[in-house]
Amino acid sequence: MRSTNSLLLGIVSLTLMAMPVQADTKVGVVNTVRLMEEAPQAKAAQSKIETEFAPREQELVTLQKSIRKLEDRLSRDGAVMSEKESGKLEREILSKRRDLKRTQDEFRDDLNIRKNEVLSTLQRQMYESTVALAKEKKFDIILGQGVVYSSDSVDVTNMVLDKLKASFKAGDK
Numbered sequence: 001m002r003s004t005n006s007l008l009l010g011i012v013s014l015t016l017m018a019m020p021v022q023a024d025t026k027v028g029v030v031n032t033v034r035l036m037e038e039a040p041q042a043k044a045a046q047s048k049i050e051t052e053f054a055p056r057e058q059e060l061v062t063l064q065k066s067i068r069k070l071e072d073r074l075s076r077d078g079a080v081m082s083e084k085e086s087g088k089l090e091r092e093i094l095s096k097r098r099d100l101k102r103t104q105d106e107f108r109d110d111l112n113i114r115k116n117e118v119l120s121t122l123q124r125q126m127y128e129s130t131v132a133l134a135k136e137k138k139f140d141i142i143l144g145q146g147v148v149y150s151s152d153s154v155d156v157t158n159m160v161l162d163k164l165k166a167s168f169k170a171g172d173k
Helices: 002-018 032-038 040-077 083-137 157-169
Strands: 027-029 141-143
Touching: 027 083, 032 040, 032 083, 032 157, 040 083, 040 157, 083 141, 083 157
Parallel strands: 027 141
Antiparallel strands: none
């Protein structure tokens, strides 16, 4: 039994010694969520979207207020209105609600489309900055999503963020 264990231990030792020594692999990790939050391109895009959609959002608020006024009028004066008047007001409220729903749906769809366009552009910029950093600093691998843990020594998020900031300042929005 002892000779079998000794033989097995010897074989494992020889195998380990015979394995080629791997060259140092330079690995980096980038926190893409943090880049999305802190990149100046992301902040500028968010501001642009808010400015772009603010008038339409205000239009929705105005339409909601007008519906509320009509509903208040119906509940307040409905008892003293003629049946014809109250029916007309109810149809007007229903019509405005339909308009509001359609407008809200269009707004939501347009906003989502615009956000996806901006997100796609931002992801491309993050990718390009990360690849440029990897080539510049001679990284073999840079990992993104799915990393459970990484030490600060391999986290390159700040360097990628610096590249994004420099690109933003240079006008590559």
